[in-house]
Amino acid sequence: MSSLKLVDPAAPRKTIVRRAMSDRPTSVDGMVVGFREFWPKFDVFTRAFEGLVSAQYDVRGSERVDGTHPRSGVVLERWQEFGRNVDWAISGLGGCGGCAPWAAMDACELESLGVPTVTLITPDLVGLARRTAEGRGWPDLRIVTLPQFLDDLTDDEVRILAEEKYEEIMAALLTPIGR
């Protein structure tokens, strides 16, 4: 055994300042739900989901915004308007190497505005989405998985999926922080 003294070429892992998640609502009655959308058939999913929410709660309305990046001009303005108008939001679908960090970053932005979010990511990309959120100070971002190949499903199958995932997504939204 021998020892070699070397100059450390690496920086220590950055300590991330943990940001406080938005308070979770106890109900979505009277609230405006926002859907930040990107991915084929994700709009079918969100519309089915909205129908389920509306059937259970007296929601005040909904808004949709496209997840297109980079944001500038009217796209940026619309995104900012969306952040001001919604009371809680679903961000998705993180189904590719770009879509997943974008969906997570957008959810972080909404959380920083006080908008409680649930981010929908496909299983293979949960790690990337989680690391993206952690790097911005949101290690506890609420993430729920959806199957990778949403666009391979028929509209009816997507609607059934929305029914199957409804309780899990609502639990991610409504469960108080720390539980």
Add this chain to the structure above:
Amino acid sequence: MDTVDLTVDSNDFDAVWQALLDRGWSDGLPVVPPTPERVNAMLGGRDPSLVHVILGGDAPGAMYSMGNAGTPATVGQIAANAVMAGCRPEYFQAVLASLQAVTASNNGGDFLGGSAPLLVFNGPIRHDLGISSSHEMLSMAHRANATIGRAIRLVLRNVGGATPDRLFDVQFGMPGRTAMVMGEHEEESPWAPFAPGGSAVSVFAASGTMPVNYHQVPQRVEELLLILSRCLDYVRGNRLGPWPDTSALFVLSPKHARAFAAAGWTKERVEDELTAAMNDHYDIELPSIAEKLELINRGRDPQEPPMTIPMPEDRVHILVAGGVAGWHSLMIPTRAFSTPQTVHMV
């Protein structure tokens, strides 16, 4: 400078290399152990504690950022990585300037997706350091080209945290990220250099190289321009769908550049023509995108302009480089919405 004691089974090359690999300090290729003696030689009297650049790529809306977003990189850390990359001490000034150029926009975050930092050197530094601007300048056949570029990559990796387990997660990667370094062949160019005014490095966010052939003799520049323009079909097509994230840089061979110049074309004219071709977006509206935009615009105030996908209006840039004998050029797709950054060296 912070030092670490690396315990190895023996001092033979394989054991030391494996130990460095195990520390996670390598890009997969062997690295030179950054001993204090080697790092001090690389520093050349510079203060190792000085913060040189901030790494990260944590701009709002940035697609990717590094694991250590917002982390300062000290001169000492950079020197250690330059040693590991195989740089000679005299290369260090080029490494430092390159890092300034790389981090001038979005703290280096532009080089984490499908693109790599293409470093282009102008001025006497090319000769001083042996940076090739001629034959095989983009191959890893020249120590300066290979190791200066690799030093940047190792800094982004080891200091910036650009590793697969820490946010750096893209579908394919890009081999140019190991090193993509060239000089402009100013001596064989009929035009002014890309960055005039002495030694300088410019960085482009490059995502590949595409050879362009036009061997016709005598050369007709209108034909050459047509062929170069057609290569931009790739860029135009790649803007359809719906991330318009590609623009282009052309590296003209000296032969092709001289053909233009002999016909009285300025570099600016060639750039103008190619820019017009690149930004002449297809008059195609993909049904899926049209449907999406309709969905987005539904319910918006009709007095407001409808939302569209922003198209880059970037300018095509031209460099002259490569061997003097070939009737070839290169089209290098670049990341759209990014502006090449230039840093002059004193």
